Amino acid sequence: MRTVALSVSLPSGYTALWSPEHVASGGLTEVAGLVRELQAGPVPVRWVVWSAGDLRPLVEAGVRFERLWDCAEAHRLREGSWRAGPQEVWCAVHDLDPEGAPAGPRDDLFDFGERDDTPAAPESLTTPGGYLRADAVAGRWQEAVLPHDPTRLVQWARAAFDVGARQQEALATRGPTELATAFSESAASLLCVELERFGLPIDRATMSDLITTSAGPRPASLQAELEHRAARDATVLRLVPGQERTDLRNPAQVRELLLAAGIDVPNTRKWTLEAFRDTHPVVPALLAWRADERIATTYGWRWLDAHVGADDRLRGRWSACDGAAGRMTAENGLHNLPAALRPGVAAAPGHRFVRADLGQIEPRVLAAVSGDEAFMAATRAQDLYAPVAERLGVERSVAKVAVLAAMYGQRSGTAGEALAGLRRAYPIAMRLLEETAERGSRGESVTTFGGRAVHTAPRAERGMQAPPPVAAARGRFARNAIIQGSAAELFKAWAATIRATTADLGAEIVLCLHDEVLVHVPEEAAQECAQRVDQALHDAARRWLALRGRDEGVRFVADVSVIGRWSEAKG
DNA sequence: CGGTGAACGTA
DNA sequence: CGTACGTTCACCGA
Structure with missing residues (x-):
């Protein structure tokens, strides 16, 4: 694997590449050709960027990146922190206090505290205190001398390379799990840039x-x-x-x-x-x-x-990771379009949607996270609640309510009797949920399957997720976060696998909705695409489960169909 | 004018 | 009946 850092400067679109063996720079079209050439070579390339969003101009120009390291997403994974600009990421890998960083042009008008503002030299990317200079973080420093002098932009790319290498080293020492999750989160981040470019087809x-x-x-x-x-x-x-x-x-x-x-x-x-x-x-x-x-x-x-373009595509901003447990988010109605409008989401002429969603994802994820052998055995059924009901000696509907109540920390309702049964039948899974809730109540952090830290109490940094204020609410938040967050990780690994394995069919992922994916594909390739979407789940799940040695124990299932309109999905 | 809570859409 | 998110609206207080 070859690692190459890449930085795009705006508004010029001038781009720099940096790796220990190779330095290059040029305009968008020139670099687009270079990227394709490198990716077509015998050695696979992993592109290192401060943030996948930096690649937007190249993605807009039709460049398809195969593998990525997104420093911002890796930072979020490591720190459980949402703020992940270059300065925050730089500070984290260099053990610097972000509070001392030089102020950007619009930051902290009333902040007269000690700040390390002056770069060491006009051509130095860093200040004497070791921070990134503020005008470089804003991109103005690099852009100011372009296109005749690309050396600053090259420095900027090289800094990303260095940060990415340090992050990989730090995550690798924590084990293979976090590193693999960072790769997957990077892929999701790139997917978000493509989702923004493709848009959702509208009739x-x-x-x-x-x-x-x-x-x-x-x-x-x-x-x-x-x-x-x-x-x-x-x-x-x-x-x-x-x-x-x-x-x-x-x-x-x-x-x-x-x-x-x-x-x-x-x-x-x-x-x-x-x-x-x-x-x-x-x-x-x-x-x-x-x-x-x-x-x-x-x-x-x-x-x-406002949001459906002349090409009949609904577009909005996508984020690979929300502030809480790490689910994807989207704007402009892409994630909360009323069901009544779904008939208006339709594949373009000559195309079809492959729609797929994960079945009973949350209890299956609980089995994986807890490693409860008995509960893992239940996931081997197509309908997980059937063996659970049998074991508890209750109706399926009762078993389902009880499992959901346990996962969400439900207080009201009549799940009490079945809950006691669950505790006896699946003590490891249930204890994990209760211990997680207790950790949350105490304001302690919890960790997802893939190693994302989720904080339940505020920390010193600004811009963090806002956790619920009272202990009971924090407990429910934590209990839910390990399930929701771990499910998000599996989903992103699945989506990234779909992206990689269906590209040759001309497929585009046009919507990701927590446990559901819509792939837009030429009609003649739809059946093949559907099969690969299903296969992608099994491959992604096996790799994901293997991170914690559970690859033989938990089954995930997807419902996959080929449709013309989103509303044709099964209810 | 900016911040907050109610309400409701999605999972 | 639990959690998360994004969007719009009316209200509040400056």
């Missing part, structure tokens, strides 16, 4: 019809928009005479309206109102109004115009 005509149904036709004027809004409000307001002036967008006023209809509720949340669906016609009308209002305001015409 504009169908989506427009769906929006019309909920929000009304595209308004010709502001007045028309207001009129339609008033008409929508009237469908609810006319059901409670005397309350026509209620602002339906104000929960306090809605509560008054409901009171006038004889319904006294502590809040107006959907879950609370569901119980009163049959009490008064205003309740179902209000719930239907809310669903339409959601689409009208968040997923309406403005959303369509």
Whole structure:
């Protein structure tokens, strides 16, 4: 394996490559050719970058990177910290206090503390205190002398190379698990850049019809928009005479309206109102109004115009790792598009979607994380809850509720009896959950299967995840984080494997949704792609489980189908 | 004008 | 009934 660092400067797009054997620089097209040439060579290449997002201009230009080391993601994994700019990452590998770093142009206007601001020399990347100079972190220092002098950008790439090498060394001393997870997280980070480039295919005509149904036709004027809004409000307001002036967008006023209809509720949340669906016609009308209002305001015409491009692709920013346990996140509705709009997500002409989701991922992950032999045995069934129900001597539905209650720290409900049964049948898995919750309650950090540190209490650094304030909530947070976070790791390993093994089919991963993936592929390759998606799960799961010697014990299953619209997925 | 909480969509 | 996220809205206080 050959390691090459790569840095792109903006706005010029000038790019530098650095490795011990090879230094190069050039414009985007020139470097794009160089990257392809190196990747086509006999020795596989791993590209080292400060952050995969740096590659955006090259990815936009159609360059496909095969293997990556993303210093920011490696840092997040090591530190459990979300802030992972070059300075934070640099400080971590050099044992420097980030608080002493030179201030960027907009940082800390009122900070008059001791700071190490002046670079050692005009051409020095670092300050006498060993920090990165602030104008280099901002990219201005490198860009200022381009294109005639690429040496600063080369220095910047070389610094990333050095940081990446130090991170790999540090992670390797902790064992193979963390290193493998860092590779996988790097791949996910690169995948995010491609998700941003590809976008999610939209059938504009169908989506427009769906929006019309909920929000009304595209308004010709502001007045028309207001009129339609008033008409929508009237469908609810006319059901409670005397309350026509209620602002339906104000929960306090809605509560008054409901009171006038004889319904006294502590809040107006959907879950609370569901119980009163049959009490008064205003309740179902209000719930239907809310669903339409959601689409009208968040997923309406403005959303369509702002985020669906001329090529009929919905685009938003993707993040490989959220602030808590490490799931992927996305903006502009890519992760919370109402199910009612899913018919509007459709493969382009001549293409199909391969849709796949992981079945019962969380209990299967619990088996892997805990290493409970009995619970691992249950994962070998296609339906995990069947053997659990048999062992507990209860109905499947009871077993399912009990397992979910145990994993999420549920307090209410009637899972008590079955929970006791679970403790007897699967003591190791259940003890792991309880000990994790206790650690969380005490404000201690917990660790995912792949070695990500998850902090349950605030630390000195700024920009950290905001953990729940009370002990019980911290306990539930920790209990959930090891499951959710570990599941996210398996998912990302799976997605990265799909990306690597279906590229030759012309496949593009266009959506990742925690346990579900949508692959856009030319029609003639769809069946082959579906088979490879399934195979990718088995390969990724085996490698992932082997990190902790569980490769023969836990089974993961995927439901894979070839569809034309997202809504065709099984319910 | 910026921050906060309610509400609700997804998993 | 548990957790996480992103988005919009009204309200609050400066």
